[in-house]
Amino acid sequence: MTSLQDRAALVAAVAAQYTEQVDRDGRFPTEALRAMKEHRLLSAFIPKEFGGEGAALADIADVVSILSQSCGSTGMVYAMHQIKTSSLVTHGGASAWHRAFMERICDEQLLLGSATTEGGGIGGNLRNSICAVERKGERFSLEKVGALISYGIQSDAILITARSGPDAPPSDQVMAVFTKDQYTLEQTMKWDALGMRGTCSDGFTFRGEGDAAQIFPNDFGDIAAKSMLPICHILWSAVWYGVAYAAFARAQNFVRAEARRTPNVVPPGALRVAEAANMLQLMKSNTTAAIHRFEKAEQGGEDLGSVGFIVAMNNVKIGASRMACDVINHAMLITGINGYRNDTPYSVGRHMRDAMSAPIMISNDRIFGNMSNLLLMHRIEPSLVA
Numbered sequence: 001m002t003s004l005q006d007r008a009a010l011v012a013a014v015a016a017q018y019t020e021q022v023d024r025d026g027r028f029p030t031e032a033l034r035a036m037k038e039h040r041l042l043s044a045f046i047p048k049e050f051g052g053e054g055a056a057l058a059d060i061a062d063v064v065s066i067l068s069q070s071c072g073s074t075g076m077v078y079a080m081h082q083i084k085t086s087s088l089v090t091h092g093g094a095s096a097w098h099r100a101f102m103e104r105i106c107d108e109q110l111l112l113g114s115a116t117t118e119g120g121g122i123g124g125n126l127r128n129s130i131c132a133v134e135r136k137g138e139r140f141s142l143e144k145v146g147a148l149i150s151y152g153i154q155s156d157a158i159l160i161t162a163r164s165g166p167d168a169p170p171s172d173q174v175m176a177v178f179t180k181d182q183y184t185l186e187q188t189m190k191w192d193a194l195g196m197r198g199t200c201s202d203g204f205t206f207r208g209e210g211d212a213a214q215i216f217p218n219d220f221g222d223i224a225a226k227s228m229l230p231i232c233h234i235l236w237s238a239v240w241y242g243v244a245y246a247a248f249a250r251a252q253n254f255v256r257a258e259a260r261r262t263p264n265v266v267p268p269g270a271l272r273v274a275e276a277a278n279m280l281q282l283m284k285s286n287t288t289a290a291i292h293r294f295e296k297a298e299q300g301g302e303d304l305g306s307v308g309f310i311v312a313m314n315n316v317k318i319g320a321s322r323m324a325c326d327v328i329n330h331a332m333l334i335t336g337i338n339g340y341r342n343d344t345p346y347s348v349g350r351h352m353r354d355a356m357s358a359p360i361m362i363s364n365d366r367i368f369g370n371m372s373n374l375l376l377m378h379r380i381e382p383s384l385v386a
């Protein structure tokens with residue numbers, strides 16, 4: 001099999017053909033998903049013993065970035081699928097049901113969706129739920145109202161959070177897998193948003209019933225701290241890096257074309273290209289440093305649940321989400337009217353609209369709020385290398 005990155009480039013080429021249409025019509029990138037399945041990208045993160053490739057997080061992040069350079073929605077769909085897969089990889093090994101499910105993902109190239117958001121004031125407060133699993137013998141059922149589920153209709157399975165039982169407090173949560181044949185989605189909101197339009201993040205009332213074995217053995221707090229939060233922030237950052245890079249490349253092409261037209265004059269946008277390149281490098285360093293830190297922590301170098309680690313992983317999301325908007329804003333200033341229009345090779349409107357979702361996808365203010373509490377007791381490590 002060719003490398004993951006080579007196969008990602010083939011999928012990205014497909015995504016690029018349809019990205020304008022996906023964005024304009026707010027439709028799911030069906031062709032890109034088909035290509036992902038054909039090139040077996042959906043199972044890349046799953047260990048070899050279950051039929052996957054056992055890819056490193058760095059390689060998965062690179063694939064996310066490659067796809068996002070062509071189509072932000074496609075990159076985000078792939079990132080979200082891999083965030084869900086990471087919970088199975090990290091926490092599913094101890095459960096026969098989850099091990100068998102990983103094999104199914106590989107065999108059938110299943111697409112995984114996520115339902116953490118909930119109505120009733122919960123919103124993006126990941127660590128609280130209103131809905132609860134109801135166990136009856138070996139079976140359980142769950143109803144979640146106000147669930148925002150990207151590509152909910154296209155998902156083959158959904159990983160969903162809930163309280164561990166009807167009497168449990170809001171933060172005593174579990175996560176469960178439901179396969180498509182085990183749930184219904186009653187659509188309550190149609191996704192018609194500024195950007196990331198192809199993610200089709202519709203709102204639903206979710207109702208499902210399954211075997212109790214489908215509930216992860218670990219509590220969700222453990223899953224969130226040890227895999228979901230860091231991997232989510234790393235892979236989202238990879239999406240936004242890819243989107244920002246694509247806008248930057250258009251701006252750089254614009255300035256290079258200007259330079260060819262007037263060989264003896266440095267185009268006015270050249271300085272801003274240099275400035276944007278600097279921000280892009282900071283974005284890249286931010287994400288790659290987080291990948292290295294996560295991988296080191298996973299190997300026992302640092303406590304994944306420590307305050308220092310959580311603060312660092314939250315900062316990755318905040319930094320990348322802010323800087324993506326800054327880079328693309330620069331690209332718009334460089335390209336001027338050509339970037340503002342939707343019909344030129346230098347258009348960056350879609351990139352800007354996609355990137356505007358970054359600071360609000362779990363609101364940066366919410367994350368700052370969580371961190372401000374942690375920083376009352378935690379001292380930031382002064383060493384550059386520790």
Ligand SMILES: Cc1cc2nc3c(=O)[nH]c(=O)nc-3n(C[C@H](O)[C@H](O)[C@H](O)COP(=O)(O)OP(=O)(O)OC[C@H]3O[C@@H](n4cnc5c(N)ncnc54)[C@H](O)[C@@H]3O)c2cc1C
Nearest residue numbers: 114115116117123124148150196360361362363365366369
């Ligand atoms: C493209 C996209 C795809 C998504 N896909 C999914 C999905 O597949 N599954 C899923 O479950 N969810 C999904 N979501 C929803 C996402 O997870 C969040 O629920 C959503 O972004 C709302 O976040 P929020 O509640 O933090 O902020 P909002 O509801 O946007 O907050 C509203 C305002 O309140 C402020 N605010 C909110 N809370 C606080 C706080 N604690 N402290 C300070 N200020 C605060 C914010 O600054 C903001 O101005 C998606 C979102 C996007 C943009």
